[in-house]
Amino acid sequence: MNVSVVLFTADLRLHDHPPLRAALDGSRQVVPLFVRDRGVAGAGFAAPNRLAFLADCLRDLDAGLRGRGGRLVVRSGDVVDEVCKVVAEADADEVHMAADVSAYARRREERLRHALETDGRRLHVHDTVTTAVVPGALTPASSDHFAVFTPYYRQWSGQRPRDTLGAPRAVHVPDGIGSEELPSRAALSGVSEGLAAGGETEGRRRFAAWLGSGVAAYEDRRDDLAGDATSRLSPHLHFGTLSPVELVHRAHEAGGPGAEAFVRQLAWRDFHRQLLAARPAAAHADYRTKHDHWRSERTARDDIEAWREGRTGYPIVDAAMRQLRHEGWMHNRGRLLTASFLTKTLYVDWRVGARHFLRFLVDGDLANNQLNWQWVAGTGTDTRPNRVLNPVTQARRYDPEGAYVRRWVPELAPLEGPSVHEPWKLRGLDRAAVDYPDPIVELSEGLARFRQARARG
Structure with a gap:
């Protein structure tokens, strides 16, 4: 095959990126694509702070690709429609993307799969891009998911995450694939004054610095409010500028109680994702109702x-x-x-x-x-x-x-x-x-x- 499309979603990085590696291994040319999903904005999730951080991430991703001979293609609209347009423009054979767990993401994936297969193309969905352990891979004997963290963590800790992948040396993008201008946080209003910078470069710098000077004391100081001794890596995990698989490996290499406490927090993240994958309604409904009669928003x-x-x-x-x-x-x-x-x-x-x-x-x-x-x-x-x-x-x-x-x-x-x-x-x-x-x-x-x-x- 000659051309593949890599659809970036919550995995805005070049290091340890299985969809990108698979596309590069199987194709002569690759289109790195990000679609600014109008469905996300329509659902009210396009908050200014996340849009600003996203703009940083996309600009950094584009810079990383350009340093390897490629570039990031950005489109806006319905994800399925825009991916299919790019596939047609590039005459691509297949699309690679990361798996996700929300009901919206899974519906989007199925729509995309159907549209591509109808046109004779293929969709490859890759696990352990946004998690260290695949949601649903670990289950208790009596259920399709873990509802208590401790037994989940016991099994999770016994898994060896896959090996990490290096960043590609070169990315060749076909000519003639149009792109919108990259977004900029400077064009946004309502952004928090102290919002941190985004992007893979910043995420890797922050993680390396914290491994060197913060992780050793993490177990003892992570609840110290004034000490501000946490990693502050959660935004980078959310946008996927850092790989949870790589973080687990590097924390284990660092060793010690602090590193293990940090890995436990990564396990909590996977725990919640396996729970949401099994019970998507928990995003808006009680997971275990207590029949609360909450004070009304008007009264309170x-x-x-x-x-x-x-x-x-x-x-x-x-x-x-x-x-x-x-x-x-x-x-x-x-x-x-x-x-x-x-x-x-x-x-x-x-x-x-x-x-x-x-x-x-x-x-x-x-x-x-x-x-x-x-x-x-x-x-x-x-x-x-x-x-x-x-x-x-x-x-x-x-x-x-x-x-x-x-x-x-x-x-x-x-x-x-x-x-x-x-x-x-x-x-x-x-x-x-x-x-x-x-x-x-x-x-x-x-x-x-x-x-x-x-x-x-």
């Missing part, structure tokens, strides 16, 4: 808005919500705290929070976002669905001196040490001098409401 409107804006009166919650708006990212411990506060202390539907996170998170991954929200809300896979995280207790534990709070809630900066976590305890002129709201709900009141509601459910 003021509380929801205070939560979104970071003015709940609980400094650790507000700090995390402000970090989200400023960076398009939030520390994992902050995600747990803010989600618990919304769903259990305020007793608001997890979908309200999940939508807000997807509006800002640059790593807004459907499987991880929705299923982590359900885990916290008690409608997902948590084996203790009624646990409630106390924001004050958690703040004292994970931000003991209050540095994280003072970074993101500057009006509390004059307060010293752990006193910053309970500003409502200030008296007289000291309290009047702090321009910060009182708590929107007493923790005991929220806890009682949640327990009563779950008891009725």
Whole structure:
């Protein structure tokens, strides 16, 4: 065969890219293609932060291809229509792409397969491009998927991921295949001021630096809010500028408790993907319903808005919500705290929070976002669905001196040490001098409401 098309989706890299390698091995020329899917925008997933990061990724991918004699072809519209147009223009024999797990991605894949086969072409879908272990490859004896992480992790840890692939030395693209201009983050509005840069080059630089200086302490410091000791690689995993297979291999090579703790987080990512693959409705419906009668968005409107804006009166919650708006990212411990506060202390539907996170998170991954929200809300896979995280207790534990709070809630900066976590305890002129709201709900009141509601459910 002479020409193949490689459809890039959530795998915007050249290193360890099985679809690209297969296309290059089997064809004389290859068309690297990315389609700006109008269906994604129509479904409300085209958030400014992710569009900006995507623009960085596409520009970096194009630069990497040009350095190898190729280029990236960009189109906009319906993915199936645009792929078929490029296939016809290039007279390509086949299309290679990565597997995905969402219901939308799977429908898109089947539509593309049908369209290509009707025209006498072939579609090759490659596994372990966006995961380390294929979703569905590991199952318990009594089900088609794992619903509890620990037994899943036990089996997952016993798998040896495939060998990694190097980046290609040369990519030859046929002449005459038109492309749109590459998008630019400069043309976008509504992008978070502190949004990190995207692209494979940046992702590999960040990972190499973290392996050298951060991973060793990860097990002990990953919940340290002020220390900011996590890898911050989640956006790169979401857009596929880094390979989860390569990350597992390189972490194992580094060795030590920190590296193993990091690998465990990669396993959590695969766990959620196998769950969504088996139960696609979990993206919008309770995985395990507790028959919650959530407060309506109308009734809880003021509380929801205070939560979104970071003015709940609980400094650790507000700090995390402000970090989200400023960076398009939030520390994992902050995600747990803010989600618990919304769903259990305020007793608001997890979908309200999940939508807000997807509006800002640059790593807004459907499987991880929705299923982590359900885990916290008690409608997902948590084996203790009624646990409630106390924001004050958690703040004292994970931000003991209050540095994280003072970074993101500057009006509390004059307060010293752990006193910053309970500003409502200030008296007289000291309290009047702090321009910060009182708590929107007493923790005991929220806890009682949640327990009563779950008891009725």
